[in-house]
Every structure is written in structure tokens, then in C-alpha cells.
Amino acid sequence: MEQTQEKRDLVVLVGLNSPVLGRDGTADDSSMEELSALVETAGGEVTAILLQNRDKPDPRTFIGEGKVAEVQLYVENTEATMVIFDNDLSPSQMRVLTGLLGVQVLDRCGLILDIFAQRAKTREGRLQVELAQYQYLLPRLVGMWTHLERQAGTSGKGPIGSRGPGETQLETDRRHIHRKIAKLREDLEEVRRVRGTQRDRRQKNEIPVVAIVGYTNAGKSTLLNQLTGAAIPANNRLFDTLETTSRLLSVSDTLDVVVSDTVGFIRKLPHQLVEAFKATLEELEYADLLLHVIDVSSPEWQQQTQVVEALIHELGADQLPRINVFNKSDLVGGDILPHGEDIVSVSAKTGQGIGDLLAMIGKRLDKGSRRVTLHLPYDKGGLLDALYREAKVEQVDYSDTIDVTAVCTPKTLGQVSQWIESKPQE
Ligand SMILES: Nc1nc2c(ncn2[C@@H]2O[C@H](COP(=O)(O)OP(=O)(O)OP(=O)(O)O)[C@@H](O)[C@H]2O)c(=O)[nH]1
Numbered sequence: 001m002e003q004t005q006e007k008r009d010l011v012v013l014v015g016l017n018s019p020v021l022g023r024d025g026t027a028d029d030s031s032m033e034e035l036s037a038l039v040e041t042a043g044g045e046v047t048a049i050l051l052q053n054r055d056k057p058d059p060r061t062f063i064g065e066g067k068v069a070e071v072q073l074y075v076e077n078t079e080a081t082m083v084i085f086d087n088d089l090s091p092s093q094m095r096v097l098t099g100l101l102g103v104q105v106l107d108r109c110g111l112i113l114d115i116f117a118q119r120a121k122t123r124e125g126r127l128q129v130e131l132a133q134y135q136y137l138l139p140r141l142v143g144m145w146t147h148l149e150r151q152a153g154t155s156g157k158g159p160i161g162s163r164g165p166g167e168t169q170l171e172t173d174r175r176h177i178h179r180k181i182a183k184l185r186e187d188l189e190e191v192r193r194v195r196g197t198q199r200d201r202r203q204k205n206e207i208p209v210v211a212i213v214g215y216t217n218a219g220k221s222t223l224l225n226q227l228t229g230a231a232i233p234a235n236n237r238l239f240d241t242l243e244t245t246s247r248l249l250s251v252s253d254t255l256d257v258v259v260s261d262t263v264g265f266i267r268k269l270p271h272q273l274v275e276a277f278k279a280t281l282e283e284l285e286y287a288d289l290l291l292h293v294i295d296v297s298s299p300e301w302q303q304q305t306q307v308v309e310a311l312i313h314e315l316g317a318d319q320l321p322r323i324n325v326f327n328k329s330d331l332v333g334g335d336i337l338p339h340g341e342d343i344v345s346v347s348a349k350t351g352q353g354i355g356d357l358l359a360m361i362g363k364r365l366d367k368g369s370r371r372v373t374l375h376l377p378y379d380k381g382g383l384l385d386a387l388y389r390e391a392k393v394e395q396v397d398y399s400d401t402i403d404v405t406a407v408c409t410p411k412t413l414g415q416v417s418q419w420i421e422s423k424p425q426e
């Protein structure tokens with residue numbers, strides 16, 4: 001990681017298990033484990049993990065005064081510089097806890113935002129993260145004040161939770177932040193418009209779009225690499241990919257598709273991030289097919305699947321055709337792999353099952369495209385331009401006529417049928 005020479009933040013993790021928080025809000029061992037992975041991804045080191053059970057959260061201290069004292073003990077004994085809560089804290093709870101514990105306090109949402117800030121590379125990614133950070137910051141402005149005064153405005157490097165909008169921006173009032181948010185929205189709108197234009201162009205070409213979605217670390221980037229021979233970084237860390245990457249994939253000799261890798265999902269994903277990343281995830285709405293990549297080697301895969309399903313629903317993409325891709329099958333015994341329609345087991349790493357997946361994609365999307373040879377009279381030469389736009393032209397020979405071999409969609413076939421002389425070689 002980037003932070004090898006720097007001192008890593010030592011972090012105490014705290015989770016509250018409470019029935020009133022509901023399935024998405026409450027903390028358990030597996031969610032604490034995931035939080036640990038997030039801390040490592042952010043460059044920190046976990047020194048202790050504490051779980052508290054309560055009927056309901058304490059309005060002031062969230063976990064109760066007694067537990068706060070215990071946490072403090074752990075902080076002192078392990079020389080931790082930060083306490084991270086697995087649950088969402090209210091701005092006032094965060095303020096109170098920071099005061100009581102005397103170290104920086106973050107919640108899961110703040111931590112994920114920080115990782116996103118670290119990862120975002122493109123202008124669009126940065127805009128999206130910045131928007132989410134300001135939205136998160138706004139209600140916490142007063143609470144953040146004290147510790148932000150201690151830190152100089154930092155971005156990129158520095159302790160967890162300090163990357164992003166620095167002190168100078170925060171000195172100004174809420175109105176300034178509101179203006180900033182409005183500006184970021186405008187900029188993202190522009191990004192969205194450009195995306196729309198690219199999409200229109202693609203739709204004209206009628207190249208179907210396949211979007212890869214799934215829980216973070218499920219193997220989405222590895223799958224795209226395996227399918228298309230691309231070299232997208234794939235790493236065993238959470239939220240490795242933030243920017244959508246698209247590649248062309250030849251599914252069969254009559255079908256090309258565009259495949260897009262997307263940002264991973266996670267439980268308790270900050271809603272500010274979902275909103276900010278809508279421009280990226282908008283790809284989903286316009287996709288012709290979703291590949292939902294599921295890491296079957298994770299003991300949590302069923303829960304992770306539910307989280308992804310819920311987010312697909314929230315993004316209004318649940319009516320799309322979908323293939324559930326059970327990935328990392330090389331790590332589990334074949335007998336536990338699920339079977340059924342629209343389910344395929346693969347290993348994105350070894351390539352096992354990829355042929356089956358391609359066949360399934362082909363079956364879903366190949367709507368009767370055919371390879372034909374056309375004999376165009378020279379006075380119809382203009383049609384060649386149209387063919388280059390609407391079909392996949394493979395060969396052109398100029399003899400008595402212009403002989404064009406091309407893969408055409410049914411629509412194009414209808415328009416050029418009178419020039420078709422030889423039927424397709426199946
Ligand atoms: N054994 C095994 N490992 C895999 C397989 N597919 C992916 N991995 C590993 O799982 C880790 C995550 O893979 P990625 O492709 O980066 O996952 P991702 O879904 O793109 O993750 P994010 O972009 O972080 O959301 C990497 O260490 C991969 O090498 C597989 O089929 N088998």
C-alpha cells in the first residue's frame with residue numbers, strides 16, 4: 001500500500017447489536033470482520049474489536065456510558081488513535097463520543113467515504129466522491145469542527161477520515177457548502193449528458209450492453225479481464241474499482257457486446273454514495289443484461305446477494321434480464337454449487353465455466369443476427385456507409401457489384417434483404 005513508511009492508524013472497532021436497528025443497521029461478527037477489511041483497505045490496523053448488545057441505542061452515547069469507558073480502556077491500552085463504529089452515528093453522538101474518548105471517531109459510512117476518496121482516479125470519480133463527502137459533512141459540520149481544526153487541510157495522504165475536503169473549505173459557512181454541492185451536481189449532470197450521448201451512439205449501433213454487478217471483491221474485474229483479455233487491475237481489497245470500464249466482447253461470430261465493470265456494493269453502503277454514484281450506475285438502467293457476480297467461496301454469499309438485489313431494486317434495474325454468475329468455484333466443492341436456469345458456475349481466475357457463460361449470454365442477446373453476403377450495385381454504394389454504421393462489416397470486394405459480407409441485425413436485414421444473394425453459412 002501507499003502508506004508503508006507512514007505510521008498506520010491504530011484503530012479500535014465498536015459495533016452495536018440491537019433489534020431496533022434492523023437487519024441493515026445492527027452489527028454482528030461477520031459485519032465486524034468486513035469492517036476490519038475496510039480498515040485495512042484504508043491503510044489502518046485494527047487493535048481491538050468490541051461488540052455491545054442493547055435493546056436500543058443510547059441516544060447520547062449510542063453504546064451507553066459503561067461501554068464507552070470500556071472502549072476508552074482499550075484505546076489507552078492499545079494506543080489507538082481512532083475509534084470506528086460499524087453502525088451509523090448521528091452527528092451529535094459522534095460529537096459526544098469524540099469528546100469522551102479523546103480520539104477521532106468515525107462511523108462505517110465515513111470510513112467507506114474515505115476509501116472512495118483514496119481510490120477515485122478519474123475526474124468523474126472524484127466529483128462523485130466529493131459530492132458524497134459534502135453531503136455527509138453538512139449535518140456534521142459543527143461536530144467535525146474541533147478535530148478538523150487540529151488537522152491541517154489534507155487530501156490524499158494523512159490519517160483515515162482526513163482525506164477529502166480540508167480545513168480551508170470548512171472554515172466557511174454552510175451556505176458555501178450548499179453552493180459547492182449544487183456546483184458538483186451540475187458538473188455531474190454534464191458527465192451524465194456525455195454518457196447519454198455515448199449511449200445513444202451505442203444504441204444506434206445496436207451493440208447490446210452487459211453490466212457486471214456484484215458485491216465488492218466478488219471478482220467483477222477479474223471476470224471482465226477473463227472475458228475480454230483486458231488488463232483491469234483486480235486486487236484482493238475492497239472497492240478496488242470505482243470507475244466504470246467498458247470493453248468490447250465477441251460472444252460469437254454473430255454477436256458483439258459491450259461489457260461494463262462497475263463499482264462494488266456492500267452492506268450499509270452510505271446512501272450519499274449511492275446517490276453520488278448514480279451517474280455511473282445509470283449504466284445499469286440502460287443495460288440489456290446484468291451479470292450478477294457472486295463469490296460462492298464467501299460464507300456470506302447469500303447475505304451479499306441480498307444486498308446486491310436490494311441495490312439493483314433501488315436503482316430501478318430489477319426488470320432487466322439477469323444471469324447469476326457463481327464465481328470462485330475453484331475454491332469450493334462442486335456439490336455445493338447452486339444449479340438452475342440463469343445460473344452458471346465459473347472461475348474468473350482459471351477460466352473454468354467461461355464457455356458456458358458465453359453461451360448463456362449468446363442465448364439471451366443474440367436476437368437473430370445473421371452473417372450474409374450482399375451484392376450492392378455501384379449506384380447503391382451509399383448503403384455501404386449505412387452498413388458500416390448499422391452492421392458488422394467483415395469483408396468488402398469490388399467486382400461486378402460491391403460484395404459485402406456483414407453480420408446484420410434483424411432490423412438491418414429487413415432493410416437490405418433485396419441485395420442478399422447468398423444465404424448465411426450457419
Ligand atoms: N480463487 C479465485 N479467486 C478469484 C476469482 N475471481 C477473482 N478472484 C480474486 O478475488 C479478488 C477480488 O477480485 P476483483 O476482480 O478485484 O473483484 P471486484 O469484484 O472487481 O472487486 P472491487 O472492484 O473491489 O469491488 C482478487 O484477489 C482476485 O484475484 C476466482 O474465480 N477464483
Ligand SMILES: [Mg+2]
Nearest residue numbers: 220221240241
Ligand atoms: Mg473491481
